[in-house]
Amino acid sequence: xxxxxxxxxxxxxxxxxxxxxxxxxxxxxxxxxxxxxxxxxxxxxxxxxxxxxxxxxxxxxxxxxxxxxxxxxxxxxxxxxxxxxxxxxxxxxxxxxxxxxxxxxxxxxxxxxxxxxxxxxxxxxxxxxxxxxxxxxxxxxxxxxxxxxxxxxxxxxxxxxxxx
Amino acid sequence: xxxxxxxxxxxxxxxxxxxxxxxxxxxxxxxxxxxxxxxxxxxxxxxxxxxxxxxxxxxxxxxxxxxxxxxxxxxxxxxxxxxxxxxxxxxxxxxxxxxxxxxxxxxxxxxxxxxxxxxxxxxxxxxxxxxxxxxxxxxxxxxxxxxxxxxxxxxxxxxxxxxxxxxxxxxxxxxxxxxxxxxxxxxxxxxxxxxxxxxxxxxxxxxxxxxxxxxxxxxxxxxxxxxxxxxxxxxxxxxxxxxxxxxxxxxxxxxxxxxxxxxxxxxxxxxxxxxxxxxxxxxxxxxxxxxxxxxxxxxxxxxxxxxxxxxxxxxxxxxxxxxxxxxxxxxxxxxxxxxxxxxxxxxxxxxxxxxxxxxxxxxxxxxxxxxxxxxxxxxxxxxxxxxxxxxxxxxxxxxxxxxxxxxxxxxxxxxxxxxxxxxxxxxxxxxx
Numbered sequence: 001x002x003x004x005x006x007x008x009x010x011x012x013x014x015x016x017x018x019x020x021x022x023x024x025x026x027x028x029x030x031x032x033x034x035x036x037x038x039x040x041x042x043x044x045x046x047x048x049x050x051x052x053x054x055x056x057x058x059x060x061x062x063x064x065x066x067x068x069x070x071x072x073x074x075x076x077x078x079x080x081x082x083x084x085x086x087x088x089x090x091x092x093x094x095x096x097x098x099x100x101x102x103x104x105x106x107x108x109x110x111x112x113x114x115x116x117x118x119x120x121x122x123x124x125x126x127x128x129x130x131x132x133x134x135x136x137x138x139x140x141x142x143x144x145x146x147x148x149x150x151x152x153x154x155x156x157x158x159x160x161x162x163x164x
Numbered sequence: 165x166x167x168x169x170x171x172x173x174x175x176x177x178x179x180x181x182x183x184x185x186x187x188x189x190x191x192x193x194x195x196x197x198x199x200x201x202x203x204x205x206x207x208x209x210x211x212x213x214x215x216x217x218x219x220x221x222x223x224x225x226x227x228x229x230x231x232x233x234x235x236x237x238x239x240x241x242x243x244x245x246x247x248x249x250x251x252x253x254x255x256x257x258x259x260x261x262x263x264x265x266x267x268x269x270x271x272x273x274x275x276x277x278x279x280x281x282x283x284x285x286x287x288x289x290x291x292x293x294x295x296x297x298x299x300x301x302x303x304x305x306x307x308x309x310x311x312x313x314x315x316x317x318x319x320x321x322x323x324x325x326x327x328x329x330x331x332x333x334x335x336x337x338x339x340x341x342x343x344x345x346x347x348x349x350x351x352x353x354x355x356x357x358x359x360x361x362x363x364x365x366x367x368x369x370x371x372x373x374x375x376x377x378x379x380x381x382x383x384x385x386x387x388x389x390x391x392x393x394x395x396x397x398x399x400x401x402x403x404x405x406x407x408x409x410x411x412x413x414x415x416x417x418x419x420x421x422x423x424x425x426x427x428x429x430x431x432x433x434x435x436x437x438x439x440x441x442x443x444x445x446x447x448x449x450x451x452x453x454x455x456x457x458x459x460x461x462x463x464x465x466x467x468x469x470x471x472x473x474x475x476x477x478x479x480x481x482x483x484x485x486x487x488x489x490x491x492x493x494x495x496x497x498x499x500x501x502x503x504x505x506x507x508x509x510x511x512x513x514x515x516x517x518x519x520x521x522x523x524x525x526x527x528x529x530x531x532x533x534x535x536x537x538x539x540x541x542x543x544x545x546x547x548x549x550x551x552x553x554x555x556x557x558x559x560x561x562x563x564x565x566x567x568x569x570x571x572x573x574x575x576x577x578x579x580x581x582x583x584x585x586x587x588x589x590x591x592x593x594x595x596x
Binding site: 010011013015016019020021023024025026037038039057058061062063064065066067069084086087088091092095096142151152153154156157 | 188202205208209210213215230231236239241242288303309310313314318352353356357388548551552553557
């Protein structure tokens with residue numbers, strides 16, 4: 001069962017998600033070993049596949065490094081929830097077909113370590129411990145199109161084939 | 165309802181009379197800027213999908229700047245990846261190490277990018293170029309790959325925040341203090357998704373170097389970009405680089421353009437401002453607290469220009485950096501470096517006990533040339549003071565103007581640079 005990591009702090013930035021000292025690599029598995037390192041040194045040890053991140057406002061602010069998305073995805077995070085995201089991080093997530101959701105309620109509905117059930121189609125995140133169900137807005141159509149294509153580049157390629 | 169500059173640029177690019185905030189467009193891109201940290205990943209993505217082309221080799225600028233000269237083998241490989249692609253695809257605007265420096269600052273001085281154009285790069289400080297009246301923004305490697313391949317990027321038309329600045333900045337107060345003050349007021353996500361458009365008589369009198377400092381830091385408030393309308397200062401700057409007005413399109417916001425929010429600033433009230441750890445919005449007046457510093461750093465795409473180095477030299481001339489401080493000056497480009505030599509600034513730095521490092525992003529993002537160790541305290545003219553930004557996560561970074569960095573280097577603790585103003589000096593001497 002996936003568990004949630006809750007970081008209430010606002011403005012968790014891309015330097016904390018993946019420090020620049022690791023940017024000489026763009027290999028997801030290598031980046032994943034250092035995900036969230038400057039925020040929570042124990043994160044990588046504790047993270048398992050399909051976990052969920054719940055964070056404060058303006059998650060992913062700062063640098064444009066897409067390595068931030070790759071690092072947390074590589075570490076096993078299947079989706080990120082926050083009341084708001086920094087613009088470039090949000091774009092990068094969408095372009096990777098990686099699910100990130102703007103939602104405020106999750107911050108109060110979950111405690112760090114709770115088990116959760118995520119249903120992206122239905123738009124629900126359920127706290128298994130308390131039974132509370134949080135409804136969240138689905139991804140915008142454009143983001144869904146990119147996700148269905150498998151990412152922005154596949155989306156661009158497919159469009160080109162259609163037009164040819 | 166009228167349109168803002170940014171809306172007009174985007175409308176012109178997508179061939180429409182009008183665009184409205186919230187609409188989504190695939191926008192043609194005039195320029196793609198590539199550096200060696202985020203571009204190699206983009207190139208590998210394209211290769212892996214057999215997308216082996218570039219939209220226009222004459223519209224791509226490649227400038228390695230983050231990890232050059234290479235500090236380790238991995239960095240050398242990133243550089244090689246960028247350069248071999250440049251050679252294979254005939255990228256026309258390649259700036260070799262020794263002929264370049266920090267990409268944003270090199271690019272603003274080339275005469276390549278022009279008002280009315282669009283620019284993207286895999287670097288968040290691409291908004292820097294907005295001071296030239298263009299729409300310039302940072303993107304990740306996938307968007308960058310898409311732009312390299314198709315010459316287009318999807319954008320949601322952003323709303324605009326108008327920042328109206330009037331009055332005179334006090335002596336010793338600089339555009340960096342102004343932008344730190346604005347970010348302090350609106351917050352580190354105060355302009356999230358917005359364009360920050362700067363207007364007012366203070367901006368009208370400001371030189372291009374100061375304007376670049378303002379637009380450069382739009383991202384520190386979450387902005388999609390910063391932008392400043394073209395005026396004679398812009399035209400003269402471009403003319404000096406061989407660009408005449410018939411080569412570009414000037415856009416101006418309509419009087420009835422709609423702004424999401426208007427921020428009014430009285431420039432005369434802005435004080436030398438220092439952003440305390442660990443977020444750029446955490447501004448306080450310089451010297452409010454006596455904070456001892458270990459390192460004083462001048463450089464970056466925000467404040468490594470010649471006017472910044474002159475500000476530093478004015479304070480360091482005839483003085484010494486405090487014994488316990490290491491001061492590092494990083495000219496933003498080779499051109500800035502040379503100008504600093506010609507004007508005798510280098511001699512001032514060396515005599516004062518500062519060291520000068522190769523033009524690059526250097527320690528601004530903790531990659532090389534001045535990386536901080538555990539618990540180091542640094543006063544820096546750069547743009548971010550996040551945990552771990554310049555090195556060890558326990559280090560403390562304070563952001564300030566180059567003048568404040570220099571004043572702090574001399575005193576050994578964070579200092580209001582107005583203590584070094586001519587008028588104050590006279591008082592200080594007579595008091596002695």
